[in-house]
Amino acid sequence: MSKRTDVLVVVFTVLTVLSGVLDAASYLGLGHVFTANMTGNVVILGFAAAGAPGFSAPACLASLGGFLVSSAIVGRLSPLMETVRSQLLVALVTESLMLGCACGVAAANGVSSAGPRYAVIVLGALAMGTRNAHVRRINVAEMRTTVLTLTLTGLAFDIARGVITAQQLTRGLVSVVGMLLGAFIGALLLRHFGIEWPLGAGAVAAGLTAAAYAVAGRERKTPHAPAPAQSS
Numbered sequence: 001m002s003k004r005t006d007v008l009v010v011v012f013t014v015l016t017v018l019s020g021v022l023d024a025a026s027y028l029g030l031g032h033v034f035t036a037n038m039t040g041n042v043v044i045l046g047f048a049a050a051g052a053p054g055f056s057a058p059a060c061l062a063s064l065g066g067f068l069v070s071s072a073i074v075g076r077l078s079p080l081m082e083t084v085r086s087q088l089l090v091a092l093v094t095e096s097l098m099l100g101c102a103c104g105v106a107a108a109n110g111v112s113s114a115g116p117r118y119a120v121i122v123l124g125a126l127a128m129g130t131r132n133a134h135v136r137r138i139n140v141a142e143m144r145t146t147v148l149t150l151t152l153t154g155l156a157f158d159i160a161r162g163v164i165t166a167q168q169l170t171r172g173l174v175s176v177v178g179m180l181l182g183a184f185i186g187a188l189l190l191r192h193f194g195i196e197w198p199l200g201a202g203a204v205a206a207g208l209t210a211a212a213y214a215v216a217g218r219e220r221k222t223p224h225a226p227a228p229a230q231s232s
Contacts, residue, residue, distance in 0.1 A: 004084075005140070007216050009171065011088065012143040014209050015131065016175050018202050019146045020182020021189075022099070025198035026063075026124055029190050030117055033059040035124030036146045038067055062118050066125030067132075070094075074133035084138050085213075091134035092210035098127035099203035107196040120199070142171035151175050 019036040026035040032055050034040040041060045048057035074090075081087045102123040109116035128146065135145050142151065155172045158164035189197040 007213065008084070008088075008138070008140050009143065009174075011092075011209055011213055012135070012140050012145055013174055013178050014205065015135070015145040016143070016178035017182035017185075018095075018205055019128075020179040020184070021186035021198050021202050022124055022128070022182075024183045024186025025190050025195055025202075026121065028187060029195035029198075030111060030121055031056050031059055033063050033121055035063055035067075035121060036128045038064060039147065039149070059118070059121055062121050063125040066122040067129035070126045070129030071133040074130055078133075078137060087134045087138055088213060089210055091131045092206050092213065094130045095127040096203050096207035096210060098123045098130075099199050099206060102127075103196045103199035103203055106194075106199060111195055120195070124199075142168050143175055145175075148176055148179060 023034050023036045023040075026033055027040075032044060034044075041063050044055050045057055045060045045064075048055040048060065078087075081090060102120045105116050105119050105123070111117040111120055132146055142154065144151065151172050154168065155164070158168060185201075186198040189201060
């Protein structure tokens with residue numbers, strides 16, 4: 001791997017851990033709704049529509065709406081961000097700001113009433129939609145930061161066929177362990193200190209990662225691979 005790819009893998013690993021932190025905070029602290037895992041929200045929406053107790057269709061719709069709106073905005077503005085550096089910095093800074101605002105809302109008002117709770121849900125979803133849109137465009141192989149279904153499928157399938165590479169295995173396992181660790185940390189912080197702590201930790205971690213990447217990252221155009229040289 002090149003040094004640039006190494007840096008991206010580290011950043012994406014941090015983002016995967018943060019996904020676990022944020023989904024633990026949102027699912028356990030905001031009434032069974034996800035802010036990063038939209039597949040989970042679609043399933044929960046079905047539960048709520050069927051009348052299953054403990055699930056909120058409006059909360060899921062608020063999260064889905066915030067996620068889709070921010071993803072669409074990134075798609076619209078993507079021609080203005082031609083380098084991986086600019087895309088990732090925008091994603092990290094936006095995530096830090098949105099989570100910081102969510103932490104402030106939760107700390108000042110709590111999340112027991114509908115207004116602050118929905119504000120925190122939407123802010124978290126806006127952060128994750130922005131991040132996911134940029135992650136999709138940057139496209140680091142085997143690292144998606146918010147979902148593991150395809151990662152686990154790829155690991156099992158390629159191991160069974162005996163074609164998995166060391167890079168695929170390492171990145172896949174890092175993603176799984178990273179999200180598991182993030183969920184553990186998020187649940188621990190929520191349980192012992194309140195929802196503002198995982199939100200604040202996410203904001204600080206995203207901000208510090210942005211600062212570190214601004215120093216370590218290098219400019220390069222999307223897509224990653226340069227055009228092959230023409231022989232004379």
